[in-house]
Amino acid sequence: MDENNLIKMELTVNGEAVSMIVKGGRRLLDFLRDDLHLTGTKEGCGEGECGSCTVHLDGQSVLACLTPMERAIGCSVLTIEGVGSPTNLHPVQAALLDEGGVQCGMCTPGMVMSALDLLERNPDPTIEEIIEGISGNLCRCTGYKKIIYGIQQAAQELQAASPAGTVKESVE
Amino acid sequence: MTILNETLQEEELKIQTPSISRKDEYESVGKSVLRKDSVPKVTGKAIYTGDLHMPGMLFGKVLLSTQAHALIKSIDVSAAAAVPGVKAVLTSRDIPGENAFGIAIPDQQVLAETKVRYIGEPVAIVAAEDIFAAEQAISQIQVEYEPLPAVFSPFDALKPGAPAVHAKGNILYHTKVRKGNIERGFDEAAIIVENIYRTSGQDHAPIEPEAGFAWIDAEGVLNVFSGTQYAFRDRRQIAIALNLPMNRVRVANMTMGGGFGRKDDVTAEILVALLAWKTGRPVRLVYSRHEAMMSQTHRHPTYTRVRTGANKEGKLTAMEGVIYGDTGAYASLGLFVIKKMALHLGGPYYYPNYKSDSFSVYTNNPIFGAFRGFGVLQAAVSHEGQIDELAEKLGMDPIEFRLRNCLRPGLSFSTGQLMTNACGIATTLERLQDYLVENGLSIELHPEVSA
Ligand code: FES
Numbered sequence: 274m275d276e277n278n279l280i281k282m283e284l285t286v287n288g289e290a291v292s293m294i295v296k297g298g299r300r301l302l303d304f305l306r307d308d309l310h311l312t313g314t315k316e317g318c319g320e321g322e323c324g325s326c327t328v329h330l331d332g333q334s335v336l337a338c339l340t341p342m343e344r345a346i347g348c349s350v351l352t353i354e355g356v357g358s359p360t361n362l363h364p365v366q367a368a369l370l371d372e373g374g375v376q377c378g379m380c381t382p383g384m385v386m387s388a389l390d391l392l393e394r395n396p397d398p399t400i401e402e403i404i405e406g407i408s409g410n411l412c413r414c415t416g417y418k419k420i421i422y423g424i425q426q427a428a429q430e431l432q433a434a435s436p437a438g439t440v441k442e443s444v445e
Numbered sequence: 446m447t448i449l450n451e452t453l454q455e456e457e458l459k460i461q462t463p464s465i466s467r468k469d470e471y472e473s474v475g476k477s478v479l480r481k482d483s484v485p486k487v488t489g490k491a492i493y494t495g496d497l498h499m500p501g502m503l504f505g506k507v508l509l510s511t512q513a514h515a516l517i518k519s520i521d522v523s524a525a526a527a528v529p530g531v532k533a534v535l536t537s538r539d540i541p542g543e544n545a546f547g548i549a550i551p552d553q554q555v556l557a558e559t560k561v562r563y564i565g566e567p568v569a570i571v572a573a574e575d576i577f578a579a580e581q582a583i584s585q586i587q588v589e590y591e592p593l594p595a596v597f598s599p600f601d602a603l604k605p606g607a608p609a610v611h612a613k614g615n616i617l618y619h620t621k622v623r624k625g626n627i628e629r630g631f632d633e634a635a636i637i638v639e640n641i642y643r644t645s646g647q648d649h650a651p652i653e654p655e656a657g658f659a660w661i662d663a664e665g666v667l668n669v670f671s672g673t674q675y676a677f678r679d680r681r682q683i684a685i686a687l688n689l690p691m692n693r694v695r696v697a698n699m700t701m702g703g704g705f706g707r708k709d710d711v712t713a714e715i716l717v718a719l720l721a722w723k724t725g726r727p728v729r730l731v732y733s734r735h736e737a738m739m740s741q742t743h744r745h746p747t748y749t750r751v752r753t754g755a756n757k758e759g760k761l762t763a764m765e766g767v768i769y770g771d772t773g774a775y776a777s778l779g780l781f782v783i784k785k786m787a788l789h790l791g792g793p794y795y796y797p798n799y800k801s802d803s804f805s806v807y808t809n810n811p812i813f814g815a816f817r818g819f820g821v822l823q824a825a826v827s828h829e830g831q832i833d834e835l836a837e838k839l840g841m842d843p844i845e846f847r848l849r850n851c852l853r854p855g856l857s858f859s860t861g862q863l864m865t866n867a868c869g870i871a872t873t874l875e876r877l878q879d880y881l882v883e884n885g886l887s888i889e890l891h892p893e894v895s896a
């Protein structure tokens with residue numbers, strides 16, 4: 274390993290402070306998967322086509338395969354591992370299971386991250402807006418319908434759970 | 446050639462139909478059940494092959510052929526082996542067992558020896574301390590090729606004097622299906638339509654590209670982990686290539702990120718096993734999307750000429766067809782896919798007289814193998830085209846025409862197999878009719894068809 278290429282990665286990942294000296298010049302995807310062993314974020318293409326590497330960087334969804342790792346220094350990163358746990362699923366995750374939107378599962382983490390991003394910006398999306406919201410995520414198994422219904426169901430549940438008015442206000 | 450009874454009597458049919466016990470309530474049939482593996486998947490906890498990691502793990506990488514058809518004059522790995530961090534650079538010479546594998550017939554080389562047959566054929570493999578060293582080493586391998594004339598369509602491959610992809614010739618398999626008397630069938634037809642249909646190749650593009658992980662445990666057993674559709678067949682082929690007894694090889698199936706037929710073949714398994722065996726270290730080999738598209742199997746492109754006849758009453762009398770399936774550089778399952786296409790060329794309809802020939806042909810294209818539908822999809826393009834055109838020419842409603850001709854219990858398939866209980870085409874068409882009526886819809890033919 275080239276000693277001159279070591280960098281200090283200081284950032285927040287899934288709410289926890291991370292400080293590590295690692296080899297620089299790689300992708301955020303490599304840092305998450307190889308250094309932090311957060312392998313829930315997947316690599317389907319490595320060239321920005323499939324969306325399976327979608328994570329949130331300071332609240333914005335980004336493709337970790339196109340993001341230089343240095344770009345994340347000082348930022349807050351959210352990956353699928355920080356979204357919900359098997360015993361405490363996020364409503365989006367629960368709804369995807371409920372609607373049968375998970376098959377091989379390789380696209381699923383990226384889908385969940387894109388859905389969360391969509392629902393944060395638009396808590397009450399139409400079907401067309403959901404399709405638009407996940408248009409950067411490819412799925413080869415489900416045919417999308419069940420994923421779309423899952424996201425719709427999650428939106429309804431999240432809306433019902435939040436006190437009236439607050440949802441709309443959170444959208445600028 | 447056997448001519449079978451075309452209709453079965455009620456009694457005979459009952460004997461042929463296995464009795465199925467029916468219950469009102471089933472544990473899972475008719476219910477929405479949670480997939481066992483879906484909670485780990487939706488939380489990112491499911492472990493796919495590319496997620497595996499072990500202390501001391503090396504990174505594998507494959508050098509793919511840049512030539513469609515060429516002799517390998519020499520391979521120089523010295524510069525690659527000198528890249529810091531590189532632990533192994535292997536070519537065909539380093540294979541301890543047989544340099545041959547294949548899901549149906551072992552016509553494929555683990556690593557190309559004297560000749561490459563398609564762009565994307567594995568030529569050498571590398572294991573290194575990190576992926577950058579592995580990539581650098583791959584770029585340092587010098588392969589000297591002597592290009593040979595190549596063939597890229599079954600028609601070119603079948604021309605007299607065409608370059609031979611394999612020594613035994615370019616026809617992998619010829620399937621013949623014969624039923625009834627084809628001449629008589631066409632004599633009885635009032636209308637005959639004849640067309641040529643082409644279908645293109647297609648990548649399965651499972652979101653998880655092919656990957657393998659191998660390590661040797663304390664007992665000296667070679668463990669290979671991969672998302673595979675057929676662990677036991679992989680194990681057999683790994684053992685042969687590495688010259689190991691089967692009980693020294695263990696294949697474990699990881700969560701698979703989509704297969705669709707393609708991971709029925711050996712993909713990364715033998716290559717990663719070789720690297721682990723030679724280095725004694727755990728090795729992970731993950732194909733990039735580009736490498737996977739070049740190197741792995743695809744759906745067969747096909748070329749079909751088909752002639753179908755029907756009488757004035759709207760009954761099919763005969764179908765005759767010839768299929769050329771491009772199976773690419775190696776057999777994979779191309780023998781069976783194109784064979785199946787010959788059987789299914791007529792679709793779910795009854796033809797008293799049926800004749801089809803299919804040729805699975807080697808070319809210097811990428812390998813074409815199993816893909817959902819297994820040849821039946823390609824056939825559907827032609828039989829549905831034929832049926833629509835016949836209905837149109839006879840002035841009949843296309844659903845009515847199909848209902849008049851579809852397979853039903855007691856009728857025979859192209860092979861002579863008598864339909865018994867699993868024959869739902871008529872019911873499906875009737876439901877479709879009801880649906881159209883209920884929703885006030887009607888079938889509109891494509892302007893080109895109705896013109
Ligand atoms: S891996 Fe990043 S978009 Fe496909």
Ligand code: FES
Pocket residue numbers: 374375376377378379380381411412413414415652702703
């Ligand atoms: S579930 Fe397999 S790719 Fe979406």
